[in-house]
Amino acid sequence: MxxxxxxxxxxxxxxxxxxxxxxxxxxxxxxxxxxxxxxxxxxxxxxxxxxxxxxxxxxxxxxxxxxxxxxxxxxxxxxxxxxxxxxxxxxxxxxxxxxxxxxxxxxxxxxxxxxxxxxxxxxxxxxxxxxxxxxxxxxxxxxxxxxxxxxxxxxxxxxxxxxxxxxxxxxxxxxxxxxxxxxxxxxxxxxxxxxxxxxxxxxxxxxxxxxxxxxxxxxxxxxxxxxxxxxxxxxxxxxxxxxxxxxxxxxxxxxxxxxxxxxxxxxxxxSPGPQPALIPLLELDQARFSALFRGSPVKRAKRRGLVRNVAVALGNSGDPAAVPALVRALADPEPLVRGHVAWALGRLSGGQAVSALRGALALEVDPWVRAELAAALRAAQRVP
Ligand code: B12
Ligand code: SF4
Ligand code: SF4
Incomplete structure (x- = not known):
């Protein structure tokens, strides 16, 4: 040519x-x-x-x-x-x-x-x-x-x-x-x-x-x-x-x-939009995660990755309104999520966070999550 x-x-x-x-x-x-x-x-x-x-x-x-x-x-x-x-x-x-x-x-x-x-x-x-x-x-x-x-x-x-x-x-x-x-x-x-x-x-x-x-x-x-x-x-x-x-x-x-x-x-x-509410995302189960992010790049993180990130963002929010949802999420089936939820509660602190972290530590069997819970408990107790 x-x-x-x-x-x-x-x-x-x-x-x-x-x-x-x-x-x-x-x-x-x-x-x-x-x-x-x-x-x-x-x-x-x-x-x-x-x-x-x-x-x-x-x-x-x-x-x-x-x-x-x-x-x-x-x-x-x-x-x-x-x-x-x-x-x-x-x-x-x-x-x-x-x-x-x-x-x-x-x-x-x-x-x-x-x-x-x-x-x-x-x-x-x-x-x-x-x-x-x-x-x-x-x-x-x-x-x-x-x-x-x-x-x-x-x-x-x-x-x-x-x-x-x-x-x-x-x-x-x-x-x-x-x-x-x-x-x-x-x-x-x-x-x-x-x-x-x-x-x-x-x-x-x-x-x-x-x-x-x-x-x-x-x-x-x-x-x-x-x-x-x-x-x-x-x-x-x-x-x-x-x-x-x-x-x-x-x-x-x-x-x-x-x-x-x-x-x-x-x-x-x-939906969920560029600035989604965090608490509903923390509560997503696998079926709702798949439905919400079907055909979206977000599915690459998988449910466990996204909910891990949501937990960290809630910990960073400084908003005590997140504590009850985080306490419930301490029972998440994924150890990865439970560990980051513990960290978030440690950052938000308060009486409810401390007692939930104590209760979860008594029941947790995963060694990495136990270490996160123990560190979070120390952090939550340090904050006045
Ligand atoms: C792996 C990857 C990532 C990794 C690593 C990023 C990285 N910079 O390497 C992570 C997960 C961190 C990532 C993040 C993002 N990514 Co990405 N990523 C890729 C992917 C799949 C491969 C890139 C790769 O090979 N990296 C290895 C490095 C060495 O290569 P490079 O990125 O080309 O880097 C060059 C520069 O560093 C440059 N360089 C280094 N030193 C110097 C010095 C001088 C003087 C000069 C001139 C150049 C230069 O040379 C390198 C080699 O060419 C490409 C798709 C692809 N196939 O290319 C998309 C790609 C680069 N990502 C993309 C996007 C959109 C993003 C994000 C914006 C997403 C987001 N919003 O979260 C961020 C941006 C982060 C950032 N500031 O770069 C777009 C970028 C489009 C664009 N307009 O530039 C791409 C091209 C995907 C696409 N098809 O559109 N990404
Ligand atoms: S230094 Fe960074 S912010 Fe400034 S023009 Fe270059 S890429 Fe943009
Ligand atoms: S962490 Fe830094 S390099 Fe990576 S996308 Fe954000 S601002 Fe860019």
Whole structure:
């Protein structure tokens, strides 16, 4: 294909992608991402991935080499879907409220983006009269998506490690690796300058080294990916985040102003909403959890993970109205939940908390929960 045909096809793809609702679209070559690979391998060597055991050096090497992901690959089409929205609009619920990261308020973006990208490939097939070889990536398969997006000219790395484009960072990325030869875009040469708002705002100091995140400290990891107990010293930093965290994006000047409208389906569902009441969530059983979060990214945390986070957020709320619900939750079937509920009661203290913790300690058999109960009892008794 000559240069003008490559450019024409690239332009056609971009028009179609925008018509499908993608706020961002760009193209890069299938050359390997060698510098990013080195950064990713260093990140792994330093143990920044925590317990995300699926992030292995082998996977990172693959993720940096589109031609190994699709033999014969020549180009990568990268799309970005906006999920920009204000969560602060009229919290309807009473009592202590939690927060769910904006990206997780709507439908599961993996399915949503993948379906639109598949339509793009179908239209491309129709346009060309022949089906090109393609492989679609949305988050869960190996491909360094931010790196692909940066090289495809969608934006640049912010100090919060997000891909920043002129419309901000509230975008989810997807990539189509293909054997088509397309005219590539040029990367954006830009940086954050002297700004360091996100570095100062991160509740746990998870941002380091200019543009990287230590996942083991990031609330997004702690509330979604971490399956076991949240380290005690980081629990207060959760504040009321119960699934993900948007702090380093909320403070970013690139996210001020209007920006692109969210893709249909990525708007927050009315229930449970972006700032749900915490007490009803603490009381969710498995059936109600499954019904409430069907088709939502929140299901990734599983019931036990979400209720664990809710317990921590209630402990952080300082609201004594949470004590009776927490006392009931000391009987939760999951030891993980009981241990965090104990911590929350220790923080809220008061006579009812102390006697419930004593009673639970007398009955508890799980050694980890016993240790949490004992520590919580000491904490609750210390507070006047
Ligand atoms: C694992 C993962 C996480 C982990 C680890 C995050 C991390 N930064 O690595 C956790 C669970 C913490 C996480 C959190 C979030 N994630 Co996440 N996550 C991923 C996933 C699946 C893999 C990322 C990965 O490989 N990390 C390893 C590191 C080494 O690679 P990297 O993230 O690309 O980091 C690059 C930078 O650190 C950069 N870098 C490092 N040093 C330097 C220095 C310089 C000078 C430069 C220029 C660059 C640079 O190089 C690295 C390699 O390219 C990707 C999807 C994918 N397949 O890429 C989504 C993805 C990155 N996540 C995404 C989102 C939305 C989030 C959250 C906002 C969700 C939330 N609200 O809670 C937070 C944001 C946290 C943050 N500030 O980054 C989006 C980001 C979209 C965007 N516009 O940037 C992605 C792309 C998913 C998607 N398909 O849209 N995530
Ligand atoms: S998502 Fe939250 S915890 Fe993670 S780096 Fe950003 S501000 Fe810090
Ligand atoms: S808050 Fe400032 S430093 Fe952080 S990503 Fe945004 S512009 Fe860059």
């Amino acid at each position: 000559d240069t003008s045909s490559r450019r024409e096809l690239a332009d056609w793809i971009k028009r179609e992608a925008r018509a499908l609702g993608f706020a961002l679209v760009g193209i890069t070559t299938a050359e390997p991402f060698l510098e990013a690979e080195q950064r990713a391998l260093a990140w792994l060597r330093e143990g920044r991935q925590g317990e995300m055991a699926w992030l292995t050096p082998q996977r990172m090497r693959l993720a940096a080499r589109p031609t190994e992901l699709l033999p014969g690959a020549r180009s990568v089409i990268v799309v970005g879907a906006s999920y920009r929205q204000e969560p602060e609009t009229a919290p309807a619920a009473a009592g202590p409220l939690g927060r769910i990261a904006r990206y997780a308020g709507g439908e599961d973006y993996h399915d949503l983006l993948r379906a639109r990208m598949a339509v793009l490939v179908d239209r491309l097939t129709h346009h060309l009269g022949v089906r090109p070889r393609t492989r679609l990536f949305v988050d869960s398969s190996p491909l360094l998506e931010r790196e692909a997006a940066a090289r495809a000219g969608l934006g640049f790395y912010g100090k919060n490690s997000m891909l920043l484009s002129p419309g901000g960072s509230y975008t989810l990325l997807g990539a189509i690796v293909t054997d088509l030869e397309l005219e590539p875009d040029t990367p954006v040469v830009k940086d954050c300058g002297q700004c360091r708002l996100c570095l100062d705002a991160c509740p746990t100091g998870a941002l380091y080294d200019g543009h990287a995140v230590d996942a083991t400290r990031c609330l997004s990891y702690l509330t979604i990916e971490l399956r076991g107990p949240i380290p005690t010293e980081l629990r207060p930093a959760l504040g009321n985040w119960i699934f993900g965290c948007d702090v380093c994006q909320e403070v970013c000047p690139y996210n001020r102003g209007r920006g692109p409208l969210p893709l249909d389906g990525l708007r927050a569902r009315p």
